Amino acid sequence: DQQVKQNSPSLSVQEGRISILNCDYTNSMFDYFLWYKKYPAEGPTFLISISSIKDKNEDGRFTVFLNKSAKHLSLHIVPSQPGDSAVYFCAASAEETSGSRLTFGEGTQLTVNP
């Protein structure tokens, strides 16, 4: 049962444009969401997070939007840079049922073309 899904395996955008990565979840107990960036042969790097009591969180070029009714979140990167090319993972946590355990999506490969 895939509780966190990233339906787009890959995304290609031009440098300077906006990148939008999407994530859907099914478990209504999830109350905290995180985005990670991962390069090959490295561990995931934390980017940004959002609590379920908010609908938006912004940090520099990165903004995460949460739509609880649709069980959907998205990561916006503006402007996109070639160094942003990596695999992006969406992750979710449900404190009440599973503590700090993170459930990850399958990842989206973002390619930013110069």
Next chain:
Amino acid sequence: KAGVTQTPRYLIKTRGQQVTLSCSPISGHRSVSWYQQTPGQGLQFLFEYFSETQRNKGNFPGRFSGRQFSNSRSEMNVSTLELGDSALYLCASSFYPRGPSYEQYFGPGTRLTVT
């Protein structure tokens, strides 16, 4: 501040052997979690430790075990290795298991190859 460190970075073992992987969390972090990443299953939660106690365990067989020491360093052990155990094993640390603002920071991982 130093990040999460994992040793060794690469390991080759044969089927039936056992292996121990080590993780040192970020200074001050007391919670350590382990994840397995494979091409087919993605990132899967193994277990979590806090104050030397296992708080949570993922859906893995008993061959996978772990422990945490008083200095928050953690080890995981896999006994009777199988070919399917070949994976990138990632350790993540955080201040506490959960809270209002909560992020896990990952180490570079240990790449285990079972032949």
